[in-house]
Amino acid sequence: MNDRNVGDVILKVENISLSFGVMKVLDNINFDVRQGEIRSIIGPNGAGKSSMLNVINGFYHPQEGSITFKGNTRKQMAPQVAASQGIARTFQNIALFKGMSTLDNIMTGRNLKMKTNLFWQALHLGPARAEELENREAAERIIDFLDIQAIRKKPVGKLPYGLQKRVELGRALAAEPELLLLDEPMAGMNSEEKEDMCRFIIDVNDEFGTTITLIEHDMGVVMDLSDRVLVLDYGKQLADGKPDEVRNNQDVIDAYLGIPHEHE
Amino acid sequence: MLFFIEVALSGLMAGVMYSLVALGFVLIFKASGIFNFAQGVMALFAALTLVGLMEKFNFPVWLAIIGTIAVMIALAWLIERVMLRHLVNQEPIILFMATIGLAYVLEGMGDLLWGSDVKLLDIGIPQGAWDWLWDQGIYVEKLELFAAGTAAILVIFLAIFFQKTRIGRALRAVADDHQAALSVGISLHTIWVVVWSVSGIVALVAGIMWGSKSGVQFSLSLIALKALPVLILGGFTSVPGAIIGGMIIGVGEKLAEVYIGPMVGGAIENWFAYMLALAFLLFRPQGLFGEKIIERV
Numbered sequence: 417m418n419d420r421n422v423g424d425v426i427l428k429v430e431n432i433s434l435s436f437g438v439m440k441v442l443d444n445i446n447f448d449v450r451q452g453e454i455r456s457i458i459g460p461n462g463a464g465k466s467s468m469l470n471v472i473n474g475f476y477h478p479q480e481g482s483i484t485f486k487g488n489t490r491k492q493m494a495p496q497v498a499a500s501q502g503i504a505r506t507f508q509n510i511a512l513f514k515g516m517s518t519l520d521n522i523m524t525g526r527n528l529k530m531k532t533n534l535f536w537q538a539l540h541l542g543p544a545r546a547e548e549l550e551n552r553e554a555a556e557r558i559i560d561f562l563d564i565q566a567i568r569k570k571p572v573g574k575l576p577y578g579l580q581k582r583v584e585l586g587r588a589l590a591a592e593p594e595l596l597l598l599d600e601p602m603a604g605m606n607s608e609e610k611e612d613m614c615r616f617i618i619d620v621n622d623e624f625g626t627t628i629t630l631i632e633h634d635m636g637v638v639m640d641l642s643d644r645v646l647v648l649d650y651g652k653q654l655a656d657g658k659p660d661e662v663r664n665n666q667d668v669i670d671a672y673l674g675i676p677h678e679h680e
Numbered sequence: 681m682l683f684f685i686e687v688a689l690s691g692l693m694a695g696v697m698y699s700l701v702a703l704g705f706v707l708i709f710k711a712s713g714i715f716n717f718a719q720g721v722m723a724l725f726a727a728l729t730l731v732g733l734m735e736k737f738n739f740p741v742w743l744a745i746i747g748t749i750a751v752m753i754a755l756a757w758l759i760e761r762v763m764l765r766h767l768v769n770q771e772p773i774i775l776f777m778a779t780i781g782l783a784y785v786l787e788g789m790g791d792l793l794w795g796s797d798v799k800l801l802d803i804g805i806p807q808g809a810w811d812w813l814w815d816q817g818i819y820v821e822k823l824e825l826f827a828a829g830t831a832a833i834l835v836i837f838l839a840i841f842f843q844k845t846r847i848g849r850a851l852r853a854v855a856d857d858h859q860a861a862l863s864v865g866i867s868l869h870t871i872w873v874v875v876w877s878v879s880g881i882v883a884l885v886a887g888i889m890w891g892s893k894s895g896v897q898f899s900l901s902l903i904a905l906k907a908l909p910v911l912i913l914g915g916f917t918s919v920p921g922a923i924i925g926g927m928i929i930g931v932g933e934k935l936a937e938v939y940i941g942p943m944v945g946g947a948i949e950n951w952f953a954y955m956l957a958l959a960f961l962l963f964r965p966q967g968l969f970g971e972k973i974i975e976r977v
Contacts, residue, residue: 473863474862475859475862475863495862495863495865496862496865496866496867499862499863499864499865500865504863504864505863507859507860507863511857511859511860511863512856512857512860513852513853513856513857513860513861514856514857515852515855515856515917516849516852516853516856520849520852523846523849524849524850524853524861524864524866525864526846527846527849527850527853527864527865527866528864528865530846544845544846547846548844548845548846587860587864588863588864591864591865
């Protein structure tokens with residue numbers, strides 16, 4: 417995948433440090449993500465991967481450092497601002513609207529695409545109605561893309577885990593994001609579901625040109641999918657580079673396999 | 681037979697009055713997972729404001745209603761600013777406690793602003809028996825009929841609003857998962873103001889109906905207690921459930937009082953609703969129409 421069409425830097429993370437009380441979760445992290453790239457973040461449990469995503473989409477506010485997205489540099493921002501600038505995400509422990517149907521979940525993802533005011537919506541007439549139909553079409557396209565037509569009306573809380581992950585991806589895609597953050601999209605899946613999810617990620621990246629940053633534990637998947645890989649360990653940046661470089665990095669191998677003690 | 685119909689009908693109408701109060705609870709619970717203890721007091725406060733505007737400032741009815749709606753929206757904004765904003769991501773029980781505090785504040789505020797005497801509320805809703813049915817030998821209050829009609833319109837309006845519109849979906853999304861809602865760009869602050877405003881307006885409707893029926897007085901805030909069994913029956917998250925739950929409770933308690941009452945010495949009406957709610961809690965805790973949410977632990 418080295419000959420792929422990767423553009424300019426879309427996201428630049430500089431000197432980010434985040435702590436909760438005395439716990440230093442992220443310590444001086446620096447990396448960038450280029451337009452159209454699939455960028456992975458890996459690391460052992462507790463390395464700060466999810467925290468990094470939470471910083472990017474505004475859930476956590478780092479004490480130090482700055483984030484530049486599409487040329488706008490900021491220290492911190494509210495999640496809805498991040499969303500309105502084109503950052504969508506999924507969560508490690510699926511965060512769907514469980515009581516709502518698949519379709520409604522995906523329609524919620526189009527929240528920012530819909531603009532009519534409360535007055536028209538309350539009446540459910542005029543522009544609000546037209547807008548609703550238009551966005552419903554967009555949602556249906558995503559349902560087709562993810563091949564989940566059969567569960568369109570089902571409440572998502574009752575769906576099997578793998579499908580819930582897929583619906584969550586659908587909700588993120590519905591926002592037509594420029595940067596898609598995926599937090600362990602394949603965790604807890606069987607190998608068939610994993611293959612499907614891989615295919616969706618590649619298709620999203622290819623067809624829509626969406627830039628993707630993902631966290632994943634399955635090394636096979638990470639090495640296959642990614643253009644570049646960032647490795648975190650205990651909140652520190654351990655390595656950053658192409659999959660091959662990272663794979664052969666001694667620090668990374670030590671972090672994952674442990675350092676042999678010579679006298680043992 | 682005629683007597684049976686009359687009892688059932690008057691129960692039905694009384695039930696709708698409960699439903700009006702229960703509706704306000706459902707709205708806030710649906711959209712924020714908060715059980716709003718202050719809902720009854722909000723109805724009282726709205727009714728007090730309405731009467732106050734009419735009596736003290738000589739507003740005509742329509743202007744007083746618009747004024748009260750404005751006050752309820754301002755109140756929603758204040759509640760978000762002062763209370764909810766500081767309690768994001770807290771346990772439901774903490775938010776519940778905060779609404780208990782809110783109930784006291786509102787009650788005190790109503791007292792301070794408008795005085796604590798019982799007030800007559802007359803905005804021109806027809807009173808007395810409905811002539812046509814009275815001729816058939818059945819007594820039904822016009823006011824209660826009017827309340828039923830109003831409730832029906834409210835419910836249709838709210839159902840469409842919740843199911844078919846972006847803001848309705850956003851409301852439900854916020855209720856379900858704060859973080860996920862934030863990640864798709866929903867602003868919690870806006871949503872809270874909207875939902876507390878809507879439930880404030882519903883409280884106003886309930887306040888008008890109850891106030892017209894029995895005067896605006898501080899015991900009005902206690903009707904919230906009757907809304908509890910209605911909610912348990914109908915489900916905390918269902919708008920139609922609040923209506924149907926109210927009607928079942930209304931009809932049930934009237935029929936029980938008239939037909940079972942004499943056998944056990946009467947006064948069933950006071951506790952029937954709570955016993956029914958208890959039975960529901962045992963066998964169908966999500967209520968008739970509530971969403972069954974399976975918690976993965």
